[in-house]
Amino acid sequence: MTLPRQRGLTEQAATTAVDQACRMLRLPTIRSQFPDLAETASREQMSYLGFLAELLLAECDDRARRRSERRIKAAGFPRDKSLRKFDFEANPNIDAAMIHTLAKCEWVKKGLPLCLIGDSGTGKSHLPIALGTEAAMAGYRVKYVLATKLVNELVEAADEKQLTKTIARYGRVDLLCIDELGYMELDRRGAELLFQVLTEREEKNSVAIASNESFSGWTKTFTDPRLCAAIVDRLTFGGNIIETGTDSYRLATTRARAEQQAVG
Numbered sequence: 001m002t003l004p005r006q007r008g009l010t011e012q013a014a015t016t017a018v019d020q021a022c023r024m025l026r027l028p029t030i031r032s033q034f035p036d037l038a039e040t041a042s043r044e045q046m047s048y049l050g051f052l053a054e055l056l057l058a059e060c061d062d063r064a065r066r067r068s069e070r071r072i073k074a075a076g077f078p079r080d081k082s083l084r085k086f087d088f089e090a091n092p093n094i095d096a097a098m099i100h101t102l103a104k105c106e107w108v109k110k111g112l113p114l115c116l117i118g119d120s121g122t123g124k125s126h127l128p129i130a131l132g133t134e135a136a137m138a139g140y141r142v143k144y145v146l147a148t149k150l151v152n153e154l155v156e157a158a159d160e161k162q163l164t165k166t167i168a169r170y171g172r173v174d175l176l177c178i179d180e181l182g183y184m185e186l187d188r189r190g191a192e193l194l195f196q197v198l199t200e201r202e203e204k205n206s207v208a209i210a211s212n213e214s215f216s217g218w219t220k221t222f223t224d225p226r227l228c229a230a231i232v233d234r235l236t237f238g239g240n241i242i243e244t245g246t247d248s249y250r251l252a253t254t255r256a257r258a259e260q261q262a263v264g
Contacts, residue, residue, distance in 0.1 A: 029062035030055050071136035075177075077144050081129035091123055093245035099127065102240065103134045107206060108175050113235050114208040117215070118244030127242070128177040128208040140174035147181040147194070154193035163193070171200035175208060182213035182221050191222045191231075198234045209235055 009017065015035070022031035034055060041051040083103055088096040107114060114131070116124040132142045145153075150170075157166035170176060176197075186194065201207055213220065215232050222228035 027059055029059040033058050067139075068137045071140075071142065072133055075132055075136055075142040075144050077129050077132065079129070081126045082133060083130045086123060086126055086130060091245060091247075093118075093243060094123060094127075095242075098240075098242070099131075102131055105135050105138045105140065107240065108135050108138075108140050111201075111203060111205050113206060113237070113239030115235055115239065115241045116208070116210045116244055117213070117241065119212055119246045122244035122247065124210045124212070124242075124244045125179050127244075128179065128210050131208065132175055132177045135175045141172070142175045142177065143170065143173040144177040144179065147178050148184050150178060150197070151186055151190040151194055154197065155190060158189075158193065163196075167196055167200050170197050171205065173205065175206045176201060177208045177210075179210045180212070181209050182211040182218060184221070185223065186221055188224055188227075191224065191227055195227060195231055195234075198231060202234050203238075207235060 018034055019031055022028070022034075037051070037054050037058065040046075041054065046054070083099065086099075088094060088099075102114070114128070116127055118124045129144065132144055136142045154163065154166060157163045198207060211218070215236075218232060219225060219228050222231055
């Protein structure tokens, strides 16, 4: 399909031509915004070059936003958690400066691991989701998964002769966030399969782990001491370890609210 070209188009004809061209070239942002941008350009007496730049930059910005949204959706985060919503004052164990440094994603670029250790309600699940969101917005491929769900998926893949493919899929993402490691004991087979995923990613792509158990307690999850030591080694070498503590700020907030209601 070709569009008719002629000089001296009426405003309505020009608008129709631009709309059709944007559809053909798949420029949805320019198509939706060009009337307003054209009005602004006329009012501010922008040059043709300036007007063209505004149109193209609007399209580029919107495409970047949509790509970020797709990466965030593909990550599979269970809920929306951002650094902006994290209450650093409620948990003095967490260094805000360190977290904001991590948000720049240099550790993801270098393929380094991150471990968050602490009890429920201390932010250890909020932070990997928030940092994973920052990584997705920065252009990295991210995947979030619960430890038990990952192990179950690996076991099923092994039974169906799809293990190599599944491990490769988890190995390709730039950042793999594994949450709730340590809540359940893994049998030797499950632990070995998880170890294969970590080995696939070692020194190539980042892993962020959130666990309610200190490293010394990981033998409850990985009952083979040698395998446990190997996993801890892979998750700590060259990486960052953040201890979020034992005092639940969720519980503290609930208690404070209850006390206020009792006083009222």
